[in-house]
Amino acid sequence: MSLEFRHIAHAYGDVAALKGVSFSANAGEITCLLGSSGCGKSTLLNLAAGLLEVQEGNVSVGGEVMAEPGRNPPPEARPVGLVFQDGALFPHMTIAKNIAFGLPRGSASGAVVEDWLERVGLSGLGGRYPHELSGGQQQRAALARAMAPGPKVLLMDEPFASVDIVLRRRLRRDCRRLLREAGTITVMVTHDPEEALDVGDRIAVMEGGRIVQFGTPEDLHERPATASVGAIFGGAQILVAEREGERFRTPLGTWPIESVAGDVPPGPDVDLLIHAEALVCEPDAGGLAVLDVHPLGVASRVLVESESGEEISIQTTSPVEEGQRYRVTPRAGSVRAFARD
Template sequence: MLINNDRGQSTDLVDLVKALERSVTPMGLRFQDIYHSYADTSALRGITLEAKDGEILCLLGRSGCGKSTLLNLAAGILPVQAGSIALGGTPLASQQHNPPPEKRSVGLVFQDSALFPHLTVAQNIGFGLRDRPSRQAVVNDLLEQIGLSGLGERFPHTLSGGQQQRVAVARALAPAPQVLLMDEPFASIDISLRRQLREETRRLVKARDCATILVTHDPEEALEIADRIAVMEEGRITQCGTGRELHAEPASLFVGLMAGSGAVLSATRMNGIAKTRFGRFEAQDLSFFTPPRNDEPVDILIRPHCAALQNDPSGLRITDVRHTGRSQIVTLDDMDSDSLLLELDPEPVWFPGDRVLIRTNGKPWPAFTC
């Protein structure tokens, strides 16, 4: 049934038109077939990726995989060598067109906050609003949102590291950019404050409608703050999805480790049996994401709390046990004294010297061809 609004339009029809408009008009920040090199070193190899309006997208990967390079291309710090970047459906940068950072509707937050030391907190936040009549109101509103009301006349060096980074985020958001770019923003913050700062930043950013891209090498950080995660390896996007999707169906061993950590067992599969130095495992114990052939080496990922131990007098020897309260971290040695660390449930309690076999605890372990 169609219901007319005040202007005589059907609300169902209005909603449909808006949905169609969104579907045909690309929004957010989009990278299309991006390549980039430093001298003879290839940093990015055909990156196509989109951060949607209102979304926090994390680029997750080891140092040197190309995360910061991609961010710097969007910011205008580096010129686009090949491919293109669009913002809100409008071309932003390409090989032929590379506007400087100040000509882009982009907010930047760096690892070290990069605040202007000679400006007050309020002046830092309002730096991009110099000529706006609403400047003071915007600054005061942001000071309140980051919990620093009354500290506007202080200088950056009088603030803690966490407070400085809050100011850096507020400064980047003050001009209402279409996209916010954050490069390892919490790496220099004391570990005890990182989670709180991540939560505050997510709340602050999600209150806007800008696309946000955050670079990190910390899987926990990505899983806690991001709507979607793009895992990068050697200049490529290995997989992009929600934390739940990456955990449930990782495209590679690296993605599996990034989305949930764990111990890795090297194995050879023969007639449905995976043979490792720490035991033999049946096919039903494993979940292969790429079908292996006989004699083909595979890597088995044993995630925390996904294994159980069984007493066996001729089994592996436990050499160390640590109790965290939430789990036991058990070290096992094989006959050649190679070690394997497993994170297990806190019960039953194991002790150094126990002899055991490794078993699944009901869920198959992810396995990948090498």
């Protein structure tokens, strides 16, 4: 069983939000759509939910087309549950009635409600109203309401963004366990790479209405397809460089080609991906001037001035002092090179 998006294109007026997106989300897995604002991730979720009409391509569940141009059933006619950032509980209903809202009327509905209250850790709180619960409890209630009818697909739009970071981590852990136990097809939108790595079985990284890489957290962290994906997941930084024979000219100086691990892409224009621990700063009177140093823990964010007068922010684990000059070089084999788009 899977939720499939095939060749989805969507526009708001003259602005293209999605450009031929195709991927599938499997039962028992959490698939995260990760990207910055405007990348198209929420548009994809809304197309699956029935909040937007499919303009091009189709969306299917279990091999059966659920939505396509000219056929866009409303949300209530789709086998999907929805969880939004703010929970969106009915304020005039108790938590128990919120959870029971999508259930068929009958003697079994009360048992289902009690079961889900227990699953999400809200036993004994069914008689309370949303405003009487904490933010984390409200999100648990929203999850129970979405899951109680037994949807084939659960769609979640940044469901943990409104709670503090400690509670957010606990909610993510509990939510992941519940969804895997239920075997639900889950698609979650997030802009937080840490959240995607923590929750997602597979992650679709989106940029400009397209998926630039789709894979497991390990795939994206260890084998990024682009420099931007590597920067998102590896905590690395990108330097624009030009290849000159067996060397790279960068804003930080000229580096030997041996700095690069793996293949070097053809063409003169490349993006170099480098981690903080790979940048070595050595005192050098003719080197780059350090304008500012901001400790980040193990590494420091350092503002340097290049030979051309450009101010560049880098991260390094080398000890440096403001007002001093340093030669900045990478350790051999520590850099990854990507063709510049």
